[in-house]
Amino acid sequence: MTTNAELVIDVQGLRRTYAGGFEAVRSVSFSVARGELFALLGTNGAGKTSTLELLEGLAVPSGGSVRVLGHDPHTERSAVRPRVGVMLQEGGFPSQLTVLETARMWAGCTSGARPVGEALELVGLGGRHSVRVMQLSGGERRRLDLAMAVLGRPEVLFLDEPTTGLDAEGRRETWELVRELREQGTTVLLTTHYLEEAEELADRLAIMHEGRIAAEGRVEEVVAAHPSRISFELPDGYHMGDLPALGQLGVTEHQLNGRTVQLSTPNLQRAATGLLVWAETAGVELRGLDVRSASLEEAFLHIAREAKESTATAKAATAKTATTKRDEVAAR
Structure with missing residues (x-):
């Protein structure tokens, strides 16, 4: 201290x-x-x-x-x-x-x-x-x-x-x-x-x-306050529901962009191991597999993105309030 x-x-x-x-x-x-x-x-x-x-x-x-x-x-x-x-x-x-x-x-x-x-x-x-x-x-x-x-x-x-x-x-x-x-x-x-x-x-x-x-x-x-990331393409013929239970792998957030899956996790080894064991057992290839541990760059980009979204939301709320007040004045 x-x-x-x-x-x-x-x-x-x-x-x-x-x-x-x-x-x-x-x-x-x-x-x-x-x-x-x-x-x-x-x-x-x-x-x-x-x-x-x-x-x-x-x-x-x-x-x-x-x-x-x-x-x-x-x-x-x-x-x-x-x-x-x-x-x-x-x-x-x-x-x-x-x-x-x-x-x-x-x-x-x-x-x-x-x-x-x-x-x-x-x-x-x-x-x-x-x-x-x-x-x-x-x-x-x-x-x-x-x-x-x-x-x-x-x-x-x-x-x-x-x-x-x-x-x-x-x-x-x-x-x-x-x-x-x-x-x-x-x-x-x-x-x-x-x-x-x-x-x-x-x-x-x-x-x-x-x-x-x-x-x-x-x-x-x-x-440490920001998660590690795993991304890959869904194998042909497979859907998100076919993947192992993400919660059990320690995945806290997931996104699907087209056929690309993005996973966030605070426990990279656990999530990556479970995913690879599943792929090996299913006999499929995870094309475009990218495993990234938490880093200052990831934290910086995440913070910058969150701050920008928060600022945009605040500005939109301010603009909406101003518009509402103008409408109320015009209606009087």
Whole structure:
């Protein structure tokens, strides 16, 4: 159980509304303990970056509260900024400066900066000192962004899509660096579109949809809350009623699309074994058989689909209520 004394990031009822009334963040609450890595997931427009910018102190919340290291990151910026590292989605360094010149410039604005050569070596740019920023590849620019974020040996590190543009090797190397920083006690909050990245790195995560948190918890808890899936084509001449009793196999939900059967189950081994034994005994082939264990990807897609359906239902109800009121007014 996390106590308040252990909290490094504490977000309560956070809201952010842009000009025109668009509410990007809607009453979001979560906390991050010291040394923990917390991941914010969500589709484009879910509110991840809008939330992160409030935690970084780059904007004032429209409602709710944010505390980073016990301080308001916007109004008490001087108490927070020297202890925090930030990697934005795009760094925007002067294009004519070399990698080394950029690092030296950044170090001059950073309290307790580590040697610039060390920071560049950490991200694999040790051999690119004399290269101008404009000549770096997209992946190398992300490495430079990360080097500047860790230059001040931060207690808290905010990473916004840190591995976008990196190849598979670069992504793995970045993961290793983030792991090392966390092992040294750095608290990390990252946003990412890569679900594998969250599975590899996160202690806990939250999945956002349309400005709200749709699910939160440890990775295994979020995954366990959603079933595994089995799909296959019904053998010729067979119908759903010919299959073994699905309830006895531990199947909690089933769908039939044409001849394709889709089963959901919290007990994949039991369901798959029973189904295959039935097929073997009946002497039939289950064409197109696809067995998928519960995964973060499955959980993410399920949550996103449920949230979208819930939003659509709410909008339809609101529209129906508005129409009814207009009809009542017109009838008077």
